[in-house]
Amino acid sequence: MSYEPYDCIDVGSEFCPCHLAETGDCILCSQLAGKDFCDCCNFNGVCIYQEYVSNNFKAKEGRKYYHCKILEKNKLEDNVIILTVGASDKLVSELVYAGSYIFARRPDTETRFDTPISILDTDTRNNTITIAIEIKGTKTKALDLLKLGEELLVKGPFWNGTLGLKNIYKVKNSICLIVARGIGQAPMIPVLKYLHANNNENIVVLDNSPYKNSFVSEYLEKYASKVIQCNTIENGRVTDEFNNILNDLISNNNISLVHCDAADVLNYELMKVVEDMDKNIKYSCCNNAKMCCGEGVCGCCTRINNDLKLRRLCKMQTEPKYVLEGRRIF
Template sequence: MRAFYYIENYSKISRSFITEPCPCHLAEAGECILCSQLHGKCFCDCLNWKGVCIYQEFNNNGKAAKKGRETFRCKVKEVEHLEGDVLLIRFIAPHKLALDLVHPGSYVFIRTDENFYFDVPISIMESDIESDVVSIMIEIRGIKTKKLLDIKIDDEMVIRGPYWNGVFGLKSINELKDNKALVIARGIGMAPSIPVIRKLSNNKNTLKVVIDKSPYKDVYVNEYLKQYSEGYEEINTIDKGKLTDEIKKLILNEIANGVTLIHVAGADILSFKVIEFLNSIDKRDVKVSCCNNAKMCCGEGVCGSCTARFQGHRVKRLCKVQTDPRNIFEGRRFI
């Protein structure tokens, strides 16, 4: 299993976890998001050190990046067209890959073509470590995802991974135990919410799950919700870019009942509005986690497609940075 250590360094937004491919190519370029010495500084300022030194790992590896993520050819076990633009695929993965993909925020790059420019990042809905069957739900949107419509049972897909930064606020999710949490999932966000719900349930938390199936006709994760929660409530969460009164009332009631973490699985506007609402009622102590919806191409922080600008002319690689969602949305420049 991979190492999973949380480290905070010189910037509050640069909190992440160390994985097997660390140090990566960013360290070679002097752009490491964790190690100050591999980011052009001449001193070490790691906080909450957990016993793993990236700088030492880099030197021990001959001042070179470690081997990157592998590519696997996986056999498709099941394909289901749920509705017009929603596709459910189950494929058989190597056992090690299935183990690595059980964690919240796990995702892979998939393609059906040998051309690696055509792969697309997809969050994991379920990874069964007994059968090694991995389930993903895909919303067909553009040229890359349209190619996936041609997949048939027994075909092979090319999988690159594993990656784990598909959720912001992982520390809050992993540390919450014997407590209460609220999960709000909308649209395709219902798929990546399942590993989060499973983790929170396994940590003996009491869960309130809210599903907004819009724009779909049905809730396509019923079988998983039955396994990991005591059901769910269907609520319209957002209307014309604003939180509905119904979801606001529910959030207030759940906080009054002791909820200390809210996970939002949906578009950025939903996460932003939930954080904005919590701030407006002076509930900054309620922790938040959410989907990482950044555009991604390489997944290694090199290509720049995931970068976002923040106050102080800071540029962050959102495929790598692991932090509290408030740090992502509150300090972000949209122009």
């Protein structure tokens, strides 16, 4: 595998240096990763070691919990709910970026009920956050018990919900292809809004499976120039229908970026198809790492591929291929 340019999503923020610096596991700083010399893999204009020294050789204070009142609750299907909650202007403004997510739980539950949930939308005028929750297990079933007017305990902001963010930030005045399946429609919206704000034409391929209908139609009307609905994947492979659509779109449009919000099996298969068709097209996708703390401490997000490199995916920002290639995803 080629050289991997990577970054830490928190570098230069109020949360850096984090607890990884205290244990010699910093993602970027060589001296805070156990080495005796300065050899930053990707200098961002901020010396993490100097920040650590200035903070009395301690980690900065981590994310805080916020009590957010539920302003709207809509149950779209048997296992999908949309919550809109009121939050502080600071928290809302920090969650406007593509890849933003939070940890949420009921105030009467323990921290082990913290659930990572992608941001669907933010409203900085009214200071609200909107999230879509797929009811699947104990944590999300506990959230479904919350009623209108009650409080949701929110921890944030977190930002590494998307891999390949640099590709999204760079594209302007171009044509972009966005693919989303199931609950992946939620993290697609901030990406769609950002690309639209940079004068990009957005073509969306939407797979509602396993739902009957889309829950983001109003956003697609605003930010997408074209929406194509189809079944994207079957038995772990891109369907012939979707493959033909991709061939047509890539052949007849000068597409600069393909972005996918789906399970890793589709993220990976789509990435391979796009590479085979045109290696100049940039690629990004949602980050489906299993997250528990969001700070790289618990180890749930760590992944080691064939290159034997440890990646803490709740913090490490990299190209999707370095995460998806060389691992078993079926």
